[in-house]
Structures are given as structure tokens and as C-alpha cells.
Amino acid sequence: MTAPLPTLAAIEVPGPGTRPFVSVTGLTKRFSNGVTVLDDVSLDLARGDFVSLIGPSGCGKSTLLKLVSGLSPASGGGITVDGMTPENARELMSFIFQDATLLPWRTVIGNIVLGLELEGGTTRSQRRAKAVELLGLVGLSDVADHYPRQLSGGMKMRVSIARALATRPKLLLMDEPFGALDEMTRDHLNEELLRLREEQKWTALFVTHSVAEAVFLSTRVVVLQAGPGRIRRDIAIPFPFPRLPDLRSDPAYLDLVGQVSQALRDICIGPKGGET
């Protein structure tokens, strides 16, 4: 079985006059030590986009996510999320970190309700019901009352995903969420993430080091270069959703993986030469 060949119709193109959901224009970030990490980065995400950022270490991927989330201020340029500044749009966003960053003194359920608890306006039993529902979605109903130290890396990451989704975000920011997992667990979680996306229709900005993962998940893969960080390529991945595991052996998929890998190699032996 082969997935349909990429067609233009499969690419989501916002109609004229449609405001992009996330808009990054001429973004610059300079740290107090004078190093410019991001230089004139512009990037738009339409509603429903799944955009992966890929590039050499230190090219500013994490920094870009921090700026979009409003955790760190920009030095120049602008960011809007659903027409708002990042700080004001926090309620629409959830952040998923590489290490699951769970609270070790809380059970799985306790961790998932954290966001709702901070938000306020819900009763304990409402929050618990919501958490139980999410646990079902990520397949962790059995370990609801376990503590994080009793879980495997993959399970912790599922909890982290459930926690992020509990507040019904419109935009998910993920910084190498599966970077520390073995390949089988990673593939499995990739498929689950896409299933959750089908159900919940969020937009995603996703940082990864894995080309295969980026192509499998994304509507677009953005390749960044380092020193200073700039967007080098913006490659559309036109396979329709839902995407099934056997997409991974599809020649068109493998071809795109090859293209993105080539784009990455071009950067590393780029005009400046040498590894960054």
C-alpha cells in the first residue's frame, strides 16, 4: 500500500485575507552577552499546521520556542499568536519539555491536573474527571496513582503530553519531546501524537533532531542554520492525514526524508564551511 502522491490540493493554503494563527516577523534575539542567536526570522503558522524546526545544535530552536511562548523577550521583530502578544496568549498555549518535567511529589493524576489547578475555576472532582479522560487518551489509566519515579521514560512523556493537553491548548510548543526515548517508543508516540491531533485540532511548533520524525509528523519542516540562527529552507510535507505507520516505508516519504537530510548537510558544509 502506498500513500497518495503529494499533490498541491493536500497542502493547506490559507485563503487570502486569512490571518496566520502564529505570525513571527523579522524576529531577532540577542542575549545580554552580545551573542545574536536569532537573526531576522520570519515564520507563519496557519491554524492546524504542524511545523517542525530542525537544525544543528545551538542554532536557536529552543530560543525560538521560548520567544513564541513569551518566556523570553524578543530583541527585535514581532510575534503574534491568534492576534495577541505571546504573554497574553499563554492560555492558548502549552509547552512540552524534553525531560518530562513532572512534579516528583505528585502522582500521575496530580501532575495532569496541575494546569487546570493553576487556571482556577474548576472543582477538584471536575479536574479529576478531566485527568481520567486524558489518561485514557494516552493509555495510562492503569498508573493513575503512581508516582513519576515508578514510570518509564515513555510513560513520563505521555503524562507530560496529557498534562499539556488538559488545558485544551490551541498551540502546542514542543522542545525535543521524544529526544531521550528509544526509537520504537518514539515511533509509537509519534503515531499517538497524530491521533490526538486528529481529535483535538491543535496547531504545533515542534523541535526535533530526527529528520524521519519531522517528516512523519509535520505539514512543514523548517530547516534552520546556526550562527546566527536563520531559516534556511521551508519544506512542505504534503501527505494527507491521518498518517498511518506504513507511511514510513513509502518511497515518497523516504524521498522527502532524503531532501530534508540533504538540506541539513548543505548547512553543515555551508558557505562558512565546517561543522557548527
Next chain:
Amino acid sequence: MKRFLSQLGWPIGVFVVVMVAWHLATKVFEIPAYILPDPLRVLGAGLEKRANLFSAVRISAAEAGLGFVASVVGGVLVAFVLAQSVVIRRCMFPYTILLQTVPILAVAPLILMWFGSGLRSIILIVFIICLFPIIANTTQGLISVDRNLLDLFRMGNASRAQTLSKLRFPHAIPNFFVGLRISSGLSVIGAFTGEMFASSSAVGEGGLGYSIIYANSQLQTDYLFALVIACAALGSCFFFTVVFFEWLFLHHWHASAMRPDPE
């Protein structure tokens, strides 16, 4: 709980072995009783003077306990203030180190001069001795929270109070207990030191420290040993009470609390 109790089996075994060896040593080498009395004689002296012994233990326990509790309250409050900002820490932390570096023996005469002899001064000395480990460890716990966790709370628009109660305080509990462990042992030393300076000498009012000095001056070596053992027992009681609470609060989630290992 079972595991906790089973941990006590080994130290108790060691205690029995040491006692038997001690007993045999005094018999075999014919050591005179005023140098090293037989443990049975020590036991006898303790039983004979049990009224004095218990009142001495009670007084020292009260001094050490009250001073310790005061230092926990005071230490946590100071740690809380220090944790608020880097500027406050830079300004104040050097002064908290003075608590550690100025020998209490140097300060004790001043305290005695200001507050007179008796319970108040002794408790104050215990308080001063116990304070620093609690301040230092609790502050460390409050400020060493993982960056990502702080970012997570910021993403959730957490208030300062929420970040404190749901993140910083729970995170600081293991460090807080490290401080408690150290101070629980110091509290008995503090009471002992305090009594050397500030004990009221009326009969039946002296704690262990005072009684030890007195027994020493009377060459009651067997009773002296009973007092020293009571001192050690009191310190261990304090320490293991802390370890028990540590286990109670932390064993669900924290690796170090799964086995009570004394430092």
C-alpha cells in the same frame, strides 16, 4: 514501616556486642571502676539514681527540644526571606554564616550576662547552634528549583503564591530534612553546652550537662557513664524522630527517603 523497624535491628545488635566486649574487658584486664566501670555497674548506678537521671534527661530534652523547634520556625522564616531575591541573599547570607563560624563558647558568656542563668539562656544557645543548618539547607531547596519547572508554572500563569506553595515548598522538603537531621544532633550538644554555662545549680534542676560535671567532680564514674549514655540516647531519639518524619513525608516520591541512612 516494617522496613524502617528492620533497619534498627543491626545497630541494636552492634550495641549488644559492644556491651558484652566492654564487660569482658573490665573483667579480664581488671580495670579499676573509677577509670572504666563494668557496664553492669553503670546500669546499677543509673537505676539507683534513676530519679536524678530521669529528671536530668527530662530537663535536657526540654531545652534541646524547645530550642530545636524554635530554630526550625526561625530558620524556615529566614530561609523564606532569603529565597525571595538574589539581592537579599547577597546582603544577608554572609551574616547567617557568622552563626556557624563564631564559636558558641565565645558567645555564651554574653548570653548569660544578658539573659541570666537558667532555661531561657540555654534554649537561646540551642537555638543559635541549630539555626544555620536549617537556614542553609532550606534556602538551597527553595532556590534550586529546575528552570523548566519554573517555566512550566509561568506558562500556566501561576501566581507567586502558587509557585511557592505548589513548587518551591514541596521541592525544598528534602533539603529541609537534611537541615533537620543535622540540627537534631546539634540540639543536644547545644543543651549540654548551655548547661555548662547557664545551668541553675539548685538540686533537681540540672540537666545532663550539669549532672555530668557534677558526677565528674564527685568521681562517680559509673553514674557519669550512665549520664553519657543517656546523652547519646537522647540525641539518637531526636535524630530518629526526624528520620521517621522524613520517611513519612518523602517515601512516596523521594529516593533518599526510601532508606533511612544516617550521615
